[in-house]
Amino acid sequence: EPAEQLASLPFPVALALWPHAAARRSVQQVARDMGLDVLLHMPMEAMPRKNGTAPNPGPGALETDMDAYAMEHALDKALAQVPTALGFNNHMGSGFTGQRDACRTRGNSQLENSMVRQGIVTASRHVFLDDPQGTDKVLAALDKAARLARKQGIAIAIGHPHASTLRALERWE
Numbered sequence: 001e002p003a004e005q006l007a008s009l010p011f012p013v014a015l016a017l018w019p020h021a022a023a024r025r026s027v028q029q030v031a032r033d034m035g036l037d038v039l040l041h042m043p044m045e046a047m048p049r050k051n052g053t054a055p056n057p058g059p060g061a062l063e064t065d066m067d068a069y070a071m072e073h074a075l076d077k078a079l080a081q082v083p084t085a086l087g088f089n090n091h092m093g094s095g096f097t098g099q100r101d102a103c104r105t106r107g108n109s110q111l112e113n114s115m116v117r118q119g120i121v122t123a124s125r126h127v128f129l130d131d132p133q134g135t136d137k138v139l140a141a142l143d144k145a146a147r148l149a150r151k152q153g154i155a156i157a158i159g160h161p162h163a164s165t166l167r168a169l170e171r172w173e
Helices: 002-007 024-034 068-081 111-117 135-152 163-171
Strands: 014-017 037-044 087-092
Touching (some): 002 024, 002 163
8 A cells, every 4th residue: 555655646756675575566566557666675784773782684684794695695585576676775784884895874885885886876865754753854854855856966865654754745745
């Protein structure tokens, strides 16, 4: 149902699918039917919390201690679950994307720099829509994304299919 709501919006969206999501096949079908792009929402090693515990990104996550073969195997398995993906973004991942060798989401992410050096098309998020959550907060974040897009020519906003985010997207003009 959230995928259908997103597909009916009057502006372009892409759907990012976690490879172990129960509804991934039906969401891919909605995306296919509505002409929406799909990204693989790849689980990746997260940064430890302030208390020292590490959040669990779920099965099949890319970890900083993996060798190249293990990373390739994990990506292949995930892509097999979301074969319509034209690219990927990270689920959690701030531990992984900051590692130059592993290539880890935080201010010092090395992933985009590494992709650019290799000639791979890449883009970064400009606005996170629903942290914090709430319809008014998401509307403000959407306005920020629009201002950035007018100024820079592009803005990428990422959010989750929370009820408040979906409400804001439907109300936003």
